[in-house]
Amino acid sequence: xxxxxxxxxxxxxxxxxxxxxxxxxxxxxxxxxxxxxxxxxxxxxxxxxxxxxxxxxxxxxxxxxxxxxxxxxxxxxxxxxxxxxxxxxxxxxxxxxxxxxxxxxxxxxxxxxxxxxxxxxxxxxxxxxxxxxxxxxxxxxxxxxxxxxxxxxxxxxxxxxxxxxxxxxxxxxxxxxxxxxxxxxxxxxxxxxxxxxxxxxxxxxxxxxxxxxxxxxxxxxxxxxxxxxxxxxxxxxxxxxxxxxxxxxxxxxxxxxxxxxxxxxxxxxxxxxxxxxxxxxxxxxxxxxxxxxxxxxxxxxxxxxxxxxxxxxxxxxxxxxxxxxxxxxxxxxxxxxxxxxxxxxxxxxxxxxxxxxxxxxxxxxxxxxxxxxxxxxxxxxxxxxxxxxxxxxxxxxxxxxxxxxxxxxxxxxxxxxxxx
RNA sequence: GGACGGGUGGCCGAGUCCGGUUGAUGGCGCCAGUCUUGAAAACUGGUACAGGUGCAAGCCUGUCCUGGGUUCAAAUCCCAGCCCGUCCGCCA
Numbered sequence: 001x002x003x004x005x006x007x008x009x010x011x012x013x014x015x016x017x018x019x020x021x022x023x024x025x026x027x028x029x030x031x032x033x034x035x036x037x038x039x040x041x042x043x044x045x046x047x048x049x050x051x052x053x054x055x056x057x058x059x060x061x062x063x064x065x066x067x068x069x070x071x072x073x074x075x076x077x078x079x080x081x082x083x084x085x086x087x088x089x090x091x092x093x094x095x096x097x098x099x100x101x102x103x104x105x106x107x108x109x110x111x112x113x114x115x116x117x118x119x120x121x122x123x124x125x126x127x128x129x130x131x132x133x134x135x136x137x138x139x140x141x142x143x144x145x146x147x148x149x150x151x152x153x154x155x156x157x158x159x160x161x162x163x164x165x166x167x168x169x170x171x172x173x174x175x176x177x178x179x180x181x182x183x184x185x186x187x188x189x190x191x192x193x194x195x196x197x198x199x200x201x202x203x204x205x206x207x208x209x210x211x212x213x214x215x216x217x218x219x220x221x222x223x224x225x226x227x228x229x230x231x232x233x234x235x236x237x238x239x240x241x242x243x244x245x246x247x248x249x250x251x252x253x254x255x256x257x258x259x260x261x262x263x264x265x266x267x268x269x270x271x272x273x274x275x276x277x278x279x280x281x282x283x284x285x286x287x288x289x290x291x292x293x294x295x296x297x298x299x300x301x302x303x304x305x306x307x308x309x310x311x312x313x314x315x316x317x318x319x320x321x322x323x324x325x326x327x328x329x330x331x332x333x334x335x336x337x338x339x340x341x342x343x344x345x346x347x348x349x350x351x352x353x354x355x356x357x358x359x360x361x362x363x364x365x366x367x368x369x370x371x372x373x374x375x376x377x378x379x380x381x382x383x384x385x386x387x388x389x390x391x392x393x394x395x396x397x398x399x400x401x402x403x404x405x406x407x408x409x410x411x412x413x414x415x416x417x418x419x420x
Numbered sequence: 421g422g423a424c425g426g427g428u429g430g431c432c433g434a435g436u437c438c439g440g441u442u443g444a445u446g447g448c449g450c451c452a453g454u455c456u457u458g459a460a461a462a463c464u465g466g467u468a469c470a471g472g473u474g475c476a477a478g479c480c481u482g483u484c485c486u487g488g489g490u491u492c493a494a495a496u497c498c499c500a501g502c503c504c505g506u507c508c509g510c511c512a
Contacts, residue, residue, distance in 0.1 A: 048482090058440090068492095069492090367451070
Protein backbone atom coordinates (compact mmCIF):
# COMPACT_ATOMS: atom_id res chain seq x y z
CA UNK A 1 0.00 0.00 0.00
CA UNK A 2 0.95 3.62 -0.19
CA UNK A 3 1.90 5.35 3.04
CA UNK A 4 -0.87 7.50 4.46
CA UNK A 5 1.63 10.30 4.79
CA UNK A 6 2.54 9.97 1.10
CA UNK A 7 -1.10 10.30 0.09
CA UNK A 8 -1.51 13.33 2.36
CA UNK A 9 1.39 15.04 0.67
CA UNK A 10 0.80 13.87 -2.93
CA UNK A 11 -2.94 13.43 -3.47
CA UNK A 12 -2.77 14.63 -7.10
CA UNK A 13 0.02 12.24 -7.99
CA UNK A 14 -1.86 9.30 -6.50
CA UNK A 15 -5.08 10.25 -8.26
CA UNK A 16 -3.37 10.60 -11.62
CA UNK A 17 -1.42 7.33 -11.29
CA UNK A 18 -4.65 5.47 -10.52
CA UNK A 19 -6.38 7.06 -13.47
CA UNK A 20 -3.62 6.07 -15.89
CA UNK A 21 -3.74 2.55 -14.54
CA UNK A 22 -7.47 2.47 -15.15
CA UNK A 23 -8.13 2.03 -11.45
CA UNK A 24 -10.21 3.94 -8.99
CA UNK A 25 -8.49 5.52 -6.02
CA UNK A 26 -10.56 6.72 -3.05
CA UNK A 27 -8.16 9.57 -2.33
CA UNK A 28 -10.75 12.10 -1.17
CA UNK A 29 -12.34 9.62 1.19
CA UNK A 30 -8.91 8.65 2.54
CA UNK A 31 -8.07 12.27 3.26
CA UNK A 32 -11.43 12.91 4.88
CA UNK A 33 -11.23 9.86 7.14
CA UNK A 34 -7.64 10.71 7.97
CA UNK A 35 -8.78 14.06 9.37
CA UNK A 36 -11.62 12.51 11.35
CA UNK A 37 -9.38 9.78 12.71
CA UNK A 38 -6.68 12.16 13.85
CA UNK A 39 -9.22 14.40 15.55
CA UNK A 40 -10.61 11.59 17.68
CA UNK A 41 -7.21 10.07 18.31
CA UNK A 42 -5.77 13.33 19.53
CA UNK A 43 -8.69 13.84 21.88
CA UNK A 44 -8.48 10.30 23.21
CA UNK A 45 -4.72 10.47 23.79
CA UNK A 46 -4.88 13.81 25.55
CA UNK A 47 -7.54 12.48 27.86
CA UNK A 48 -5.65 9.29 28.47
CA UNK A 49 -2.56 11.27 29.42
CA UNK A 50 -4.52 13.23 32.01
CA UNK A 51 -6.11 10.08 33.31
CA UNK A 52 -2.75 8.34 33.67
CA UNK A 53 -1.45 11.32 35.62
CA UNK A 54 -4.38 11.41 37.99
CA UNK A 55 -4.35 7.66 38.39
CA UNK A 56 -0.77 7.87 39.62
CA UNK A 57 -1.87 10.41 42.16
CA UNK A 58 -4.65 8.10 43.29
CA UNK A 59 -2.16 5.25 43.72
CA UNK A 60 -0.14 7.54 45.99
CA UNK A 61 -2.86 9.25 47.98
CA UNK A 62 -5.73 6.77 47.87
CA UNK A 63 -7.93 9.80 47.82
CA UNK A 64 -11.39 8.33 47.22
CA UNK A 65 -12.72 11.68 46.03
CA UNK A 66 -10.74 11.24 42.80
CA UNK A 67 -12.55 8.03 41.94
CA UNK A 68 -15.62 9.47 40.29
CA UNK A 69 -13.62 11.85 38.10
CA UNK A 70 -11.28 9.05 37.09
CA UNK A 71 -14.18 6.88 36.15
CA UNK A 72 -15.60 9.55 33.88
CA UNK A 73 -12.26 10.24 32.25
CA UNK A 74 -11.77 6.56 31.58
CA UNK A 75 -15.22 6.34 30.02
CA UNK A 76 -14.76 9.33 27.74
CA UNK A 77 -11.26 8.30 26.68
CA UNK A 78 -12.47 4.82 25.89
CA UNK A 79 -15.37 5.97 23.77
CA UNK A 80 -13.23 8.50 21.90
CA UNK A 81 -10.70 5.80 21.22
CA UNK A 82 -13.26 3.35 19.98
CA UNK A 83 -14.56 5.94 17.52
CA UNK A 84 -10.99 6.62 16.41
CA UNK A 85 -10.35 2.89 16.00
CA UNK A 86 -13.50 2.35 13.96
CA UNK A 87 -12.56 5.20 11.62
CA UNK A 88 -9.00 3.91 11.39
CA UNK A 89 -10.20 0.46 10.41
CA UNK A 90 -12.27 1.97 7.65
CA UNK A 91 -9.29 4.06 6.58
CA UNK A 92 -6.94 1.07 6.57
CA UNK A 93 -9.34 -0.92 4.45
CA UNK A 94 -9.50 1.96 2.00
CA UNK A 95 -5.72 2.28 1.93
CA UNK A 96 -5.48 -1.35 0.81
CA UNK A 97 -7.55 -0.36 -2.21
CA UNK A 98 -5.38 2.51 -3.41
CA UNK A 99 -3.27 1.34 -6.35
CA UNK A 100 0.48 1.73 -6.50
CA UNK A 101 2.08 4.55 -8.43
CA UNK A 102 4.42 3.64 -11.30
CA UNK A 103 7.94 4.37 -12.48
CA UNK A 104 8.51 7.23 -14.91
CA UNK A 105 9.83 4.82 -17.54
CA UNK A 106 6.49 2.97 -17.77
CA UNK A 107 4.79 3.71 -21.11
CA UNK A 108 1.44 5.45 -20.72
CA UNK A 109 -1.36 3.55 -22.40
CA UNK A 110 -4.68 1.86 -21.97
CA UNK A 111 -4.56 -1.65 -23.39
CA UNK A 112 -2.08 -4.34 -24.29
CA UNK A 113 -1.82 -2.71 -27.71
CA UNK A 114 0.06 0.11 -25.98
CA UNK A 115 2.72 -2.17 -24.53
CA UNK A 116 6.19 -1.67 -25.91
CA UNK A 117 8.64 -4.26 -27.21
CA UNK A 118 11.85 -3.61 -25.31
CA UNK A 119 13.94 -6.28 -26.96
CA UNK A 120 13.68 -9.46 -28.91
CA UNK A 121 15.78 -12.62 -28.95
CA UNK A 122 16.14 -15.11 -31.76
CA UNK A 123 13.91 -15.40 -34.80
CA UNK A 124 10.73 -17.23 -35.63
CA UNK A 125 11.62 -20.82 -36.47
CA UNK A 126 11.09 -21.67 -40.11
CA UNK A 127 9.32 -24.97 -40.51
CA UNK A 128 9.26 -26.71 -43.88
CA UNK A 129 5.70 -27.82 -43.17
CA UNK A 130 2.49 -26.44 -41.69
CA UNK A 131 3.02 -25.93 -37.98
CA UNK A 132 0.61 -27.81 -35.72
CA UNK A 133 -0.57 -26.66 -32.32
CA UNK A 134 0.73 -28.18 -29.08
CA UNK A 135 -2.70 -29.61 -28.22
CA UNK A 136 -3.04 -31.18 -31.62
CA UNK A 137 0.41 -32.73 -31.33
CA UNK A 138 0.08 -33.46 -27.61
CA UNK A 139 -3.16 -35.40 -27.97
CA UNK A 140 -1.91 -37.25 -31.04
CA UNK A 141 1.22 -38.29 -29.15
CA UNK A 142 -0.80 -39.28 -26.11
CA UNK A 143 1.14 -36.93 -23.80
CA UNK A 144 -1.75 -34.50 -23.14
CA UNK A 145 -5.31 -35.35 -22.22
CA UNK A 146 -7.91 -32.63 -21.78
CA UNK A 147 -11.01 -34.75 -22.23
CA UNK A 148 -10.35 -36.98 -19.24
CA UNK A 149 -9.25 -33.98 -17.17
CA UNK A 150 -12.62 -32.40 -17.84
CA UNK A 151 -14.35 -35.57 -16.69
CA UNK A 152 -12.20 -36.02 -13.60
CA UNK A 153 -12.11 -32.39 -12.54
CA UNK A 154 -13.52 -29.87 -14.98
CA UNK A 155 -12.57 -27.49 -17.72
CA UNK A 156 -9.20 -25.75 -17.65
CA UNK A 157 -7.42 -28.77 -16.20
CA UNK A 158 -5.11 -31.18 -17.95
CA UNK A 159 -3.38 -34.50 -17.62
CA UNK A 160 0.18 -34.86 -18.84
CA UNK A 161 1.22 -38.38 -19.64
CA UNK A 162 4.41 -40.33 -20.27
CA UNK A 163 7.02 -38.19 -21.96
CA UNK A 164 4.77 -35.14 -21.52
CA UNK A 165 4.77 -35.54 -17.75
CA UNK A 166 8.47 -36.24 -17.94
CA UNK A 167 8.99 -33.03 -19.89
CA UNK A 168 7.22 -31.05 -17.22
CA UNK A 169 9.36 -32.61 -14.50
CA UNK A 170 12.52 -32.08 -16.55
CA UNK A 171 11.72 -28.41 -17.04
CA UNK A 172 11.15 -27.82 -13.34
CA UNK A 173 14.42 -29.50 -12.51
CA UNK A 174 16.28 -27.64 -15.25
CA UNK A 175 14.98 -24.23 -14.24
CA UNK A 176 15.65 -24.77 -10.55
CA UNK A 177 19.18 -25.93 -11.33
CA UNK A 178 19.98 -22.91 -13.49
CA UNK A 179 18.58 -20.41 -11.01
CA UNK A 180 20.18 -21.95 -7.94
CA UNK A 181 23.56 -22.93 -9.40
CA UNK A 182 24.15 -20.12 -11.86
CA UNK A 183 21.99 -17.20 -10.80
CA UNK A 184 22.48 -17.51 -7.05
CA UNK A 185 18.91 -18.03 -5.87
CA UNK A 186 18.04 -20.08 -2.81
CA UNK A 187 15.59 -22.86 -3.49
CA UNK A 188 12.38 -22.75 -1.48
CA UNK A 189 9.64 -25.29 -1.17
CA UNK A 190 6.73 -23.24 0.17
CA UNK A 191 3.34 -24.04 1.66
CA UNK A 192 0.75 -24.14 -1.07
CA UNK A 193 -2.02 -22.78 1.09
CA UNK A 194 -1.68 -19.41 2.76
CA UNK A 195 -3.78 -17.39 5.17
CA UNK A 196 -5.58 -14.14 4.39
CA UNK A 197 -2.91 -11.95 5.94
CA UNK A 198 -0.40 -13.31 3.44
CA UNK A 199 -2.80 -12.67 0.59
CA UNK A 200 -3.14 -9.07 1.77
CA UNK A 201 0.66 -8.82 1.99
CA UNK A 202 1.16 -9.42 -1.72
CA UNK A 203 -1.99 -7.44 -2.64
CA UNK A 204 -4.04 -10.43 -3.77
CA UNK A 205 -6.55 -9.30 -1.15
CA UNK A 206 -8.83 -7.53 -0.67
CA UNK A 207 -9.32 -6.51 -4.32
CA UNK A 208 -8.73 -9.81 -6.08
CA UNK A 209 -10.45 -12.33 -3.85
CA UNK A 210 -12.42 -13.69 -6.80
CA UNK A 211 -9.22 -14.62 -8.62
CA UNK A 212 -8.15 -17.17 -6.00
CA UNK A 213 -9.61 -20.38 -4.62
CA UNK A 214 -10.63 -20.22 -0.96
CA UNK A 215 -10.74 -23.33 1.18
CA UNK A 216 -14.16 -23.76 2.69
CA UNK A 217 -14.58 -23.20 6.45
CA UNK A 218 -11.07 -21.92 6.91
CA UNK A 219 -8.94 -18.84 6.44
CA UNK A 220 -6.80 -20.59 3.84
CA UNK A 221 -6.35 -19.90 0.14
CA UNK A 222 -4.73 -21.96 -2.60
CA UNK A 223 -1.75 -19.93 -3.72
CA UNK A 224 -2.32 -18.13 -7.02
CA UNK A 225 1.48 -18.03 -7.30
CA UNK A 226 4.48 -18.98 -5.17
CA UNK A 227 5.10 -15.24 -4.92
CA UNK A 228 2.58 -15.19 -2.07
CA UNK A 229 4.19 -17.62 0.39
CA UNK A 230 7.75 -16.70 -0.60
CA UNK A 231 7.32 -12.92 -0.32
CA UNK A 232 5.45 -13.37 2.95
CA UNK A 233 8.27 -15.56 4.26
CA UNK A 234 9.73 -12.37 5.72
CA UNK A 235 6.50 -10.81 6.87
CA UNK A 236 6.83 -8.74 10.06
CA UNK A 237 10.60 -8.97 10.00
CA UNK A 238 13.39 -6.42 10.14
CA UNK A 239 16.21 -7.67 7.91
CA UNK A 240 19.91 -6.89 8.14
CA UNK A 241 20.94 -4.77 5.18
CA UNK A 242 24.07 -6.80 4.45
CA UNK A 243 21.90 -9.86 3.79
CA UNK A 244 20.18 -8.05 0.92
CA UNK A 245 19.23 -8.72 -1.75
CA UNK A 246 17.54 -11.93 -0.74
CA UNK A 247 16.99 -14.15 -3.76
CA UNK A 248 14.61 -17.07 -3.75
CA UNK A 249 13.43 -19.51 -6.37
CA UNK A 250 10.41 -21.69 -5.70
CA UNK A 251 8.67 -24.36 -7.67
CA UNK A 252 4.98 -24.64 -6.85
CA UNK A 253 1.70 -25.26 -8.56
CA UNK A 254 -0.43 -22.14 -8.86
CA UNK A 255 -4.20 -22.05 -8.72
CA UNK A 256 -6.38 -19.40 -10.30
CA UNK A 257 -10.11 -19.15 -10.82
CA UNK A 258 -9.62 -17.30 -14.12
CA UNK A 259 -12.78 -15.37 -13.32
CA UNK A 260 -13.33 -12.88 -16.07
CA UNK A 261 -11.44 -14.97 -18.63
CA UNK A 262 -14.50 -16.89 -19.77
CA UNK A 263 -14.10 -18.05 -23.35
CA UNK A 264 -10.44 -16.99 -23.50
CA UNK A 265 -7.81 -19.62 -24.32
CA UNK A 266 -10.27 -22.41 -23.63
CA UNK A 267 -8.45 -24.67 -26.03
CA UNK A 268 -5.13 -26.24 -25.12
CA UNK A 269 -2.55 -26.11 -22.37
CA UNK A 270 -2.56 -22.35 -21.99
CA UNK A 271 -4.88 -20.98 -19.34
CA UNK A 272 -5.48 -23.48 -16.56
CA UNK A 273 -6.91 -23.42 -13.06
CA UNK A 274 -3.78 -25.27 -11.94
CA UNK A 275 -0.37 -24.80 -13.45
CA UNK A 276 3.24 -25.28 -12.49
CA UNK A 277 5.54 -22.34 -12.18
CA UNK A 278 9.09 -21.69 -11.09
CA UNK A 279 9.01 -18.32 -9.41
CA UNK A 280 11.81 -15.87 -8.66
CA UNK A 281 11.47 -13.53 -5.69
CA UNK A 282 13.83 -10.84 -4.46
CA UNK A 283 13.74 -8.65 -1.39
CA UNK A 284 16.04 -5.68 -1.53
CA UNK A 285 16.57 -1.99 -0.78
CA UNK A 286 15.09 1.04 -2.49
CA UNK A 287 18.49 1.95 -3.94
CA UNK A 288 18.95 -1.34 -5.77
CA UNK A 289 15.47 -2.51 -6.63
CA UNK A 290 15.27 -1.25 -10.21
CA UNK A 291 18.62 -2.77 -11.02
CA UNK A 292 17.70 -6.06 -9.32
CA UNK A 293 14.45 -6.05 -11.24
CA UNK A 294 16.31 -5.81 -14.55
CA UNK A 295 18.63 -8.62 -13.48
CA UNK A 296 15.77 -10.83 -12.42
CA UNK A 297 14.17 -10.34 -15.82
CA UNK A 298 17.46 -11.36 -17.47
CA UNK A 299 17.58 -14.45 -15.26
CA UNK A 300 14.15 -15.47 -16.55
CA UNK A 301 15.17 -14.69 -20.13
CA UNK A 302 18.22 -16.90 -19.72
CA UNK A 303 15.94 -19.93 -19.43
CA UNK A 304 14.25 -19.09 -22.73
CA UNK A 305 17.59 -18.61 -24.43
CA UNK A 306 18.92 -21.94 -23.19
CA UNK A 307 15.77 -23.59 -24.45
CA UNK A 308 16.27 -21.91 -27.79
CA UNK A 309 12.89 -20.23 -27.80
CA UNK A 310 12.28 -17.04 -29.71
CA UNK A 311 10.85 -14.36 -27.44
CA UNK A 312 10.09 -10.70 -26.88
CA UNK A 313 10.33 -8.61 -23.75
CA UNK A 314 7.33 -6.31 -23.44
CA UNK A 315 7.20 -3.28 -21.18
CA UNK A 316 3.67 -3.16 -19.81
CA UNK A 317 1.88 0.13 -20.24
CA UNK A 318 0.12 1.84 -17.34
CA UNK A 319 -3.30 0.48 -18.25
CA UNK A 320 -2.10 -3.11 -18.57
CA UNK A 321 0.32 -3.42 -15.66
CA UNK A 322 -1.91 -3.93 -12.68
CA UNK A 323 -2.86 -2.56 -9.31
CA UNK A 324 0.26 -3.28 -7.29
CA UNK A 325 3.10 -3.13 -9.82
CA UNK A 326 5.56 -0.26 -10.05
CA UNK A 327 7.02 -1.56 -13.30
CA UNK A 328 6.43 -4.76 -15.21
CA UNK A 329 7.84 -6.78 -18.11
CA UNK A 330 6.15 -9.71 -19.75
CA UNK A 331 8.24 -12.31 -21.54
CA UNK A 332 6.45 -13.56 -24.62
CA UNK A 333 7.60 -16.80 -26.23
CA UNK A 334 6.76 -17.57 -29.82
CA UNK A 335 4.44 -20.51 -30.46
CA UNK A 336 4.55 -21.40 -34.19
CA UNK A 337 1.47 -23.63 -34.13
CA UNK A 338 -0.72 -21.07 -32.44
CA UNK A 339 1.00 -18.44 -34.58
CA UNK A 340 1.32 -16.01 -31.69
CA UNK A 341 3.39 -15.08 -28.68
CA UNK A 342 2.52 -16.66 -25.33
CA UNK A 343 3.14 -14.95 -22.02
CA UNK A 344 5.52 -17.30 -20.23
CA UNK A 345 6.73 -14.89 -17.58
CA UNK A 346 5.68 -11.73 -15.88
CA UNK A 347 8.36 -9.84 -13.99
CA UNK A 348 7.38 -7.03 -11.65
CA UNK A 349 8.86 -4.68 -9.16
CA UNK A 350 6.64 -3.21 -6.49
CA UNK A 351 8.76 -0.63 -4.71
CA UNK A 352 7.71 -0.80 -1.07
CA UNK A 353 4.05 -1.36 -1.94
CA UNK A 354 3.99 -5.03 -0.92
CA UNK A 355 6.55 -4.59 1.84
CA UNK A 356 4.34 -2.03 3.56
CA UNK A 357 1.40 -4.42 3.48
CA UNK A 358 3.50 -7.36 4.61
CA UNK A 359 5.56 -5.22 6.99
CA UNK A 360 8.92 -6.31 5.62
CA UNK A 361 11.64 -3.91 6.65
CA UNK A 362 15.41 -3.67 6.80
CA UNK A 363 17.80 -1.64 8.87
CA UNK A 364 19.92 0.55 6.57
CA UNK A 365 22.76 0.82 9.08
CA UNK A 366 23.69 0.37 12.71
CA UNK A 367 21.21 2.14 14.93
CA UNK A 368 19.34 3.53 11.93
CA UNK A 369 15.56 3.30 11.96
CA UNK A 370 14.09 0.53 9.80
CA UNK A 371 12.91 1.19 6.25
CA UNK A 372 10.49 -0.75 4.14
CA UNK A 373 12.12 -3.18 1.75
CA UNK A 374 11.42 -3.40 -1.96
CA UNK A 375 10.03 -6.63 -3.39
CA UNK A 376 10.45 -8.02 -6.88
CA UNK A 377 9.22 -11.18 -8.51
CA UNK A 378 8.92 -12.90 -11.83
CA UNK A 379 8.18 -16.25 -13.35
CA UNK A 380 11.23 -18.14 -14.33
CA UNK A 381 9.16 -19.60 -16.04
CA UNK A 382 5.53 -20.66 -16.12
CA UNK A 383 5.47 -24.27 -17.27
CA UNK A 384 2.46 -24.89 -19.50
CA UNK A 385 3.12 -22.19 -22.04
CA UNK A 386 6.83 -22.95 -22.05
CA UNK A 387 5.92 -26.53 -22.87
CA UNK A 388 3.63 -25.28 -25.62
CA UNK A 389 6.40 -23.16 -27.15
CA UNK A 390 8.82 -26.10 -26.95
CA UNK A 391 6.42 -28.54 -28.55
CA UNK A 392 5.47 -26.16 -31.32
CA UNK A 393 9.02 -24.96 -31.94
CA UNK A 394 10.68 -28.38 -31.89
CA UNK A 395 8.00 -30.31 -33.76
CA UNK A 396 8.96 -32.37 -36.79
CA UNK A 397 7.01 -33.11 -39.93
CA UNK A 398 6.30 -36.62 -38.62
CA UNK A 399 4.58 -35.19 -35.51
CA UNK A 400 7.37 -36.10 -33.12
CA UNK A 401 9.16 -33.53 -30.97
CA UNK A 402 12.91 -33.10 -30.62
CA UNK A 403 14.05 -32.50 -27.06
CA UNK A 404 15.95 -29.18 -26.77
CA UNK A 405 19.65 -29.67 -26.08
CA UNK A 406 19.48 -28.10 -22.61
CA UNK A 407 16.78 -30.54 -21.48
CA UNK A 408 18.39 -33.74 -22.70
CA UNK A 409 20.28 -34.39 -19.45
CA UNK A 410 16.93 -34.20 -17.65
CA UNK A 411 14.94 -36.45 -19.95
CA UNK A 412 16.46 -39.77 -18.98
CA UNK A 413 17.79 -40.57 -22.42
CA UNK A 414 14.70 -39.47 -24.34
CA UNK A 415 15.81 -37.27 -27.26
CA UNK A 416 12.72 -37.56 -29.37
CA UNK A 417 9.23 -37.46 -27.91
CA UNK A 418 6.94 -39.91 -29.66
CA UNK A 419 9.69 -42.23 -30.92
CA UNK A 420 8.39 -45.20 -28.95
C1' G B 421 -9.29 -34.76 17.87
C1' G B 422 -8.53 -35.21 23.72
C1' A B 423 -5.52 -33.95 28.26
C1' C B 424 -1.79 -31.08 30.39
C1' G B 425 2.17 -27.31 30.05
C1' G B 426 3.79 -22.87 27.63
C1' G B 427 4.07 -18.00 24.34
C1' U B 428 7.85 -11.57 27.90
C1' G B 429 12.68 -6.98 24.09
C1' G B 430 17.99 -9.27 18.67
C1' C B 431 18.60 -14.01 21.87
C1' C B 432 18.22 -16.38 26.81
C1' G B 433 15.45 -15.63 30.92
C1' A B 434 12.90 -13.02 35.78
C1' G B 435 8.35 -10.91 37.00
C1' U B 436 2.37 -13.42 36.65
C1' C B 437 -0.25 -16.98 42.54
C1' C B 438 -1.02 -11.73 46.23
C1' G B 439 -2.94 -5.79 39.76
C1' G B 440 -0.07 0.11 41.39
C1' U B 441 3.33 3.25 36.66
C1' U B 442 7.41 -1.81 34.75
C1' G B 443 8.86 -0.87 27.89
C1' A B 444 9.58 -4.22 32.06
C1' U B 445 15.46 -6.94 36.95
C1' G B 446 19.57 -9.91 35.12
C1' G B 447 22.76 -12.39 31.45
C1' C B 448 24.34 -12.83 26.29
C1' G B 449 24.87 -10.25 21.78
C1' C B 450 25.55 -5.50 19.48
C1' C B 451 27.35 -0.10 19.48
C1' A B 452 30.42 3.87 21.61
C1' G B 453 34.16 5.25 25.04
C1' U B 454 38.42 4.28 28.63
C1' C B 455 42.79 1.21 28.71
C1' U B 456 46.28 -0.93 24.71
C1' U B 457 51.31 -0.33 19.45
C1' G B 458 46.78 -3.16 17.77
C1' A B 459 43.41 -6.79 19.52
C1' A B 460 41.42 -9.61 23.57
C1' A B 461 40.12 -9.10 28.61
C1' A B 462 38.39 -5.57 32.11
C1' C B 463 35.65 -1.18 33.19
C1' U B 464 31.90 2.85 31.90
C1' G B 465 27.78 4.26 29.11
C1' G B 466 24.21 3.15 25.35
C1' U B 467 21.07 -0.42 22.87
C1' A B 468 12.66 -1.87 20.79
C1' C B 469 8.68 -0.69 17.47
C1' A B 470 4.45 2.01 15.88
C1' G B 471 1.27 6.28 16.01
C1' G B 472 -0.13 11.43 17.29
C1' U B 473 1.89 16.37 18.02
C1' G B 474 5.85 19.95 17.24
C1' C B 475 10.39 24.10 13.00
C1' A B 476 13.08 21.46 16.50
C1' A B 477 14.66 19.66 21.25
C1' G B 478 10.94 17.23 23.02
C1' C B 479 6.15 15.78 24.79
C1' C B 480 2.12 12.31 24.64
C1' U B 481 -0.39 7.50 23.45
C1' G B 482 -0.05 2.37 22.52
C1' U B 483 2.58 -2.36 22.43
C1' C B 484 4.87 -8.42 27.43
C1' C B 485 1.08 -13.98 21.11
C1' U B 486 -3.85 -11.78 19.14
C1' G B 487 -8.79 -9.88 20.17
C1' G B 488 -12.37 -8.76 23.87
C1' G B 489 -13.66 -7.96 29.24
C1' U B 490 -13.12 -6.42 34.67
C1' U B 491 -10.67 -2.04 37.10
C1' C B 492 -9.09 4.67 38.48
C1' A B 493 -4.97 1.25 37.09
C1' A B 494 -3.50 -5.23 33.69
C1' A B 495 2.71 -8.55 31.54
C1' U B 496 -0.09 -9.85 36.12
C1' C B 497 -7.26 -11.28 36.91
C1' C B 498 -11.51 -13.29 33.43
C1' C B 499 -13.26 -15.01 28.34
C1' A B 500 -12.29 -16.41 23.21
C1' G B 501 -8.86 -17.43 19.41
C1' C B 502 -3.97 -18.52 17.24
C1' C B 503 0.73 -20.79 17.74
C1' C B 504 4.48 -24.08 20.20
C1' G B 505 5.74 -28.41 23.43
C1' U B 506 4.60 -33.25 25.87
C1' C B 507 1.43 -37.51 26.32
C1' C B 508 -2.85 -40.19 24.23
C1' G B 509 -5.84 -41.16 19.76
C1' C B 510 -5.62 -41.14 14.41
C1' C B 511 -2.56 -41.18 10.13
C1' A B 512 1.10 -40.91 4.68
